[in-house]
Amino acid sequence: MRKWVMLAGFVLALSPASARADWLFTPHVGSTFGSDESAFTYGASIGWMGAGVLGWETEFAFTPGFLDIDATDDDIDDFDADLIDDQAFSVMFNGIVGVPIGGTSGAGFRPYFAGGVGWFQTTIESDELLFDESSDKFGFSLGGGAMGYFGNVGLRGDLRYYQTLSDSNVDNDLGLEIGDYDFWRGTVGVTFRW
Secondary structure, three states: HHHHHHHHHHHHHOOOOOOEEEEEEEEEEEEEEEEOOEEEEEEEEEEEEEOOOOEEEEEEEEOOOOOOOOOOOEEEEEHHHHHHHHEEEEEEEEEEEOEEEOOOOEEEEEEEEEEEEEEEEEEEEEEOOOEEEEEEEEEEEEEEEEEEOOEEEEEEEEEEEEEEEEOOOOOOOEEEEEEEEEEEEEEEEEEEOO
16 A cells, blocks of 8 residues: 555655746846847736746836937037936837746746837937936837746746837828837846745
């Protein structure tokens, strides 16, 4: 009897971990780069990964100094540049395709690909110079990264390309064309799952 119990325990230990679905919350920090400007960025994402491969997330990011306004711009002098604040805010809705290595529970490693669409808002304002200008645009993102878990807490690294879209003046099927902003965003964060 003891032999059968040990054999059953051995088979159970070697069997793949049961698939599970996880909610994920990841605060992150990083940098934008790849265009004329680079800036510190921070935000968070909340999402869900199904038992194994597919999932979704909503990602929020805030980037102060995104437009990098300074005195080198033609219409801005040294004094004005110190009085201007610029920032960007984005909300993206992404699909995720991941590959769980080592199972979906406990310790594990999951490289993934993500892509989606969303909304960008850039704002330039100055209380002293009495102006406030904002621009809202749709956009998309494509990229990927990896998550590594130590129980219900893990680390996540992410690299994505972002591109805004604008209304097209030319009649086409979608009525959209490439917008003003394109950039890369690299982030790292701590992921909490439950």
